[in-house]
Amino acid sequence: EDQVTQSPEALRLQEGESSSLNCSYTVSGLRGLFWYRQDPGKGPEFLFTLYSAGEEKEKERLKATLTKKESFLHITAPKPEDSATYLCAASPNTDKLIFGTGTRLQVFP
Amino acid sequence: EPEVTQTPSHQVTQMGQEVILRCVPISNHLYFYWYRQILGQKVEFLVSFYNNEISEKSEIFDDQFSVERPDGSNFTLKIRSTKLEDSAMYFCATNRDAEETQYFGPGTRLLVL
Numbered sequence: 001e002d003q004v005t006q007s008p009e010a011l012r013l014q015e016g017e018s019s020s021l022n023c024s025y026t027v028s029g030l031r032g033l034f035w036y037r038q039d040p041g042k043g044p045e046f047l048f049t050l051y052s053a054g055e056e057k058e059k060e061r062l063k064a065t066l067t068k069k070e071s072f073l074h075i076t077a078p079k080p081e082d083s084a085t086y087l088c089a090a091s092p093n094t095d096k097l098i099f100g101t102g103t104r105l106q107v108f109p
Numbered sequence: 110e111p112e113v114t115q116t117p118s119h120q121v122t123q124m125g126q127e128v129i130l131r132c133v134p135i136s137n138h139l140y141f142y143w144y145r146q147i148l149g150q151k152v153e154f155l156v157s158f159y160n161n162e163i164s165e166k167s168e169i170f171d172d173q174f175s176v177e178r179p180d181g182s183n184f185t186l187k188i189r190s191t192k193l194e195d196s197a198m199y200f201c202a203t204n205r206d207a208e209e210t211q212y213f214g215p216g217t218r219l220l221v222l
Contacts, residue, residue: 031208043113043200043213044152087152095140095157095165095207102151 002027002092006100013078013107021073021103023088031091033071035064038085038102047073047086078107111135113214115201121220125190130217132184132201141184142202142211143176145169152200158184159207191221 005024013019025033032051036044048057050066057064061082063074073086085104089097114133122128134141143155156166158176175187184203188195198218202211 032210034210036213041198041216041218043215046210046212049210089152091208095142095159096154096167097142097144097152097202097211098154099152 002090002098004088004090004098004100006086006088006103008103009101010104011106013075013105015079015107015109016077018074018076018078020075021086021088021105023071023073023100024069025071025088025090025098026069027090027092027098029093031093033066034089034091034097035071035073036087036089038087040085044087075105078105080107080109083107113201113203113212115199115214115217117217118215119218119220121222122191124193124221128188128191128219130186130188130199130201130219132186132203132214133182134184134201134203135212138203138205138212140164140204140207140211141176141178143186144200144202144213145197146200146216147197155186157207188219191219193221195219196221 003026035047048064053068085102087102088100141158146152156170157164198216201214
């Protein structure tokens with residue numbers, strides 16, 4: 001069965017304290033691995049798409065990496081405005097996205 | 110930057126009533142999706158739609174649900190007879206190609222009483 005698992009469920013960081021979020025996936029024929037940011041009561045906001053193992057994408061304080069079994073979202077020197085839930089989703093060899101439960105990140109000043 | 114829009118932002122309805130949720134996709138996008146997120150749970154796929162027909166649907170998308178593109182711009186999700194467990198955020202998503210990134214709308218919060 002296709003599955004996406006994210007850890008940790010919640011993460012509290014001091015401003016400037018770097019960390020990584022994990023996304024493990026088991027899907028048949030991965031088309032793509034997606035990272036989204038979701039603020040409370042809002043829709044998922046696109047961050048990155050990764051298509052093949054070894055690929056890396058970077059945007060401001062965020063960097064996403066992909067291996068054959070997992071993806072990491074690295075957050076360098078986070079700021080309070082980075083507080084949100086970060087969602088990982090995998091696209092198997094179909095149209096749909098399979099989401100993980102997300103990591104709720106809180107960054108304190 | 111083009112965005113997916115959804116209306117209404119909130120809808121409260123009585124159990125057994127019909128609701129229609131509306132989405133305006135990004136203009137050059139050809140693939141359309143509906144997802145739902147029950148409070149505190151993960152985002153779940155409902156249905157994908159391309160070339161005026163359903164291309165894939167989940168087990169959640171039973172006979173009470175239907176989708177259509179009535180006028181070439183809007184994309185709608187209809188729930189014929191709502192149940193308490195249909196209370197959730199409903200998100201529309203679109204992309205140009207099935208292998209590309211899906212862009213999500215802001216969602217409609219549906220509350221069934």
